[in-house]
Amino acid sequence: MTLDWSVFCKDTLTGEAAPRCFSFLFGMDPNADPTYLDWLFTAWAWTLSVAGLSLVLALLMGVTIGTLRTLQPTNFLNKGLAFLGTVWVELFRNIPLLVQVFLWYHVMPAFFPVMKLFPSYLLVSIALGLFTSARIAEQVRAGIQSLPSGQRNAAIALGMTTTQSYRYVILPMGLRIIIPPLTSECMNLVKNSSVAFAVSVPELTLFAMQAQEETSRGIEIYLAVTGLYVISAFSVNRIMAWIEKKSRVPGFIAPSASGSH
Amino acid sequence: MDLDLSFYNWALFTSYLQKGLIFSFQLTVIATVGGIIVGTVLALMRLSGKPWLVIPATIYVNTMRSIPLLMVILWFFLLIPLMIGKPIGVNLSAIITFIAFEAAFFSEIVRAGIQSIPRGQVYAGQALGMSYAQNMRLVVLPQAFRNMIPVFMTQTIILFQDTSLVYAIGAYDLLKGFEIAGKNFGRPIETYLLAAVTYFLICFTLSRIVRRIQQKVAIIR
Numbered sequence: 001m002t003l004d005w006s007v008f009c010k011d012t013l014t015g016e017a018a019p020r021c022f023s024f025l026f027g028m029d030p031n032a033d034p035t036y037l038d039w040l041f042t043a044w045a046w047t048l049s050v051a052g053l054s055l056v057l058a059l060l061m062g063v064t065i066g067t068l069r070t071l072q073p074t075n076f077l078n079k080g081l082a083f084l085g086t087v088w089v090e091l092f093r094n095i096p097l098l099v100q101v102f103l104w105y106h107v108m109p110a111f112f113p114v115m116k117l118f119p120s121y122l123l124v125s126i127a128l129g130l131f132t133s134a135r136i137a138e139q140v141r142a143g144i145q146s147l148p149s150g151q152r153n154a155a156i157a158l159g160m161t162t163t164q165s166y167r168y169v170i171l172p173m174g175l176r177i178i179i180p181p182l183t184s185e186c187m188n189l190v191k192n193s194s195v196a197f198a199v200s201v202p203e204l205t206l207f208a209m210q211a212q213e214e215t216s217r218g219i220e221i222y223l224a225v226t227g228l229y230v231i232s233a234f235s236v237n238r239i240m241a242w243i244e245k246k247s248r249v250p251g252f253i254a255p256s257a258s259g260s261h
Numbered sequence: 262m263d264l265d266l267s268f269y270n271w272a273l274f275t276s277y278l279q280k281g282l283i284f285s286f287q288l289t290v291i292a293t294v295g296g297i298i299v300g301t302v303l304a305l306m307r308l309s310g311k312p313w314l315v316i317p318a319t320i321y322v323n324t325m326r327s328i329p330l331l332m333v334i335l336w337f338f339l340l341i342p343l344m345i346g347k348p349i350g351v352n353l354s355a356i357i358t359f360i361a362f363e364a365a366f367f368s369e370i371v372r373a374g375i376q377s378i379p380r381g382q383v384y385a386g387q388a389l390g391m392s393y394a395q396n397m398r399l400v401v402l403p404q405a406f407r408n409m410i411p412v413f414m415t416q417t418i419i420l421f422q423d424t425s426l427v428y429a430i431g432a433y434d435l436l437k438g439f440e441i442a443g444k445n446f447g448r449p450i451e452t453y454l455l456a457a458v459t460y461f462l463i464c465f466t467l468s469r470i471v472r473r474i475q476q477k478v479a480i481i482r
Binding site: 093094095097099100103187194195197205218225229230 | 327328329330331332335336339340422423425426428429436449450453454456457460461464465468
């Protein structure tokens with residue numbers, strides 16, 4: 001069978017071939033109806049926006065919760081915070097992402113009426129961000145716990161408070177260690193943003209489903225969408241590799257130690 | 262906001278949820294077993310050192326790992342009927358998709374498991390005059406699989422959560438059962454909450470069991 005890429009130059013309203021493949025985006029022909037190519041790139045922008053918003057939330061909450069779980073159980077407050085972190089991780093890790101999306105979209109606004117004003121992409125971003133934060137929290141915890149205990153003890157010996165020891169000693173080292181697993185979690189986040197289709201955010205997966213139905217050129221549509229997902233995830237991978245290189249402390253962490261027996 | 266759970270009874274379970282729960286479990290078990298078998302083959306291909314086996318297996322695994330599962334579900338649902346020339350049901354499509362998708366993930370686990378076996382074990386097998394197949398079957402894989410059991414089970418829990426994504430092609434799984442019940446009783450909020458609680462209880466219990474097993478396997482090693 002042959003691929004017919006001209007489907008992307010078709011008008012989404014009439015289904016006829018449009019004079020310009022890119023009529024709508026970049027203001028080239030603002031009065032024309034959008035083509036499928038316009039729609040595809042708008043959908044990509046939605047995917048990246050949802051992923052970006054979720055990433056900010058996931059990193060903030062992930063690092064916070066992961067840190068709380070490593071607090072030394074010396075007093076009641078620390079124990080309570082560590083327990084809170086455990087509850088957070090177990091809660092967000094053991095419910096499927098799609099169910100969490102429905103919880104934020106259907107259930108939470110019923111309890112908190114102000115959330116009815118939130119657009120659906122924001123609710124999906126919260127769901128995806130908190131879902132991912134539980135995974136990042138586990139990585140942060142593992143990273144901090146993999147540090148030699150001497151690091152924490154040295155900070156205490158220097159008279160640092162708990163906050164100072166995390167701020168100046170533990171987190172700078174722990175966060176550098178977890179960049180490789182964090183990279184794959186960020187790529188997962190981009191892929192997981194596809195669940196936003198379930199609450200009608202016009203992102204790539206929803207585009208794929210709808211355009212496939214309208215045009216019956218499923219293979220071309222799916223190939224384009226899959227390609228954009230791969231490009232997005234790969235870009236995240238490269239950005240993280242760049243961050244890892246830039247943030248490396250010479251002599252402290254071996255550059256990707258090869259595990260050999 | 263008042264919750265009304267009066268409709269939640271045994272009749273609801275048998276008429277809406279049972280069918281979905283059975284399919285979700287079926288899909289999880291079949292995809293785990295199928296995924297481990299295909300995944301082991303893929304892992305052995307990648308470790309064989311023969312380019313005509315390594316390259317296709319590597320491409321397959323990396324492709325599957327870089328595409329969202331939802332897109333893989335849609336791809337298979339589109340392509341299988343085109344290839345065999347007749348439509349197949351959503352359930353069968355979902356089963357084939359999950360075996361193919363999970364195989365890529367299980368193959369990475371198996372590969373890491375095999376590589377974690379000390380070289381001396383392989384050399385000892387060779388010194389005893391074992392062929393490659395004998396060495397794998399009698400020495401390497403039994404040890405590797407033992408080490409991999411907890412990781413396999415963790416992946417299976419993730420797989421069980423992922424089965425909810427068959428929502429995209431309209432298969433009747435546990436989540437769908439809750440959703441239809443919610444529509445029919447006009448209580449969507451309660452049913453989504455109950456769906457979350459149900460999934461949580463199943464996954465949390467399983468993850469506790471995995472942790473137990475992990476400790477036991479760790480002691481034996």
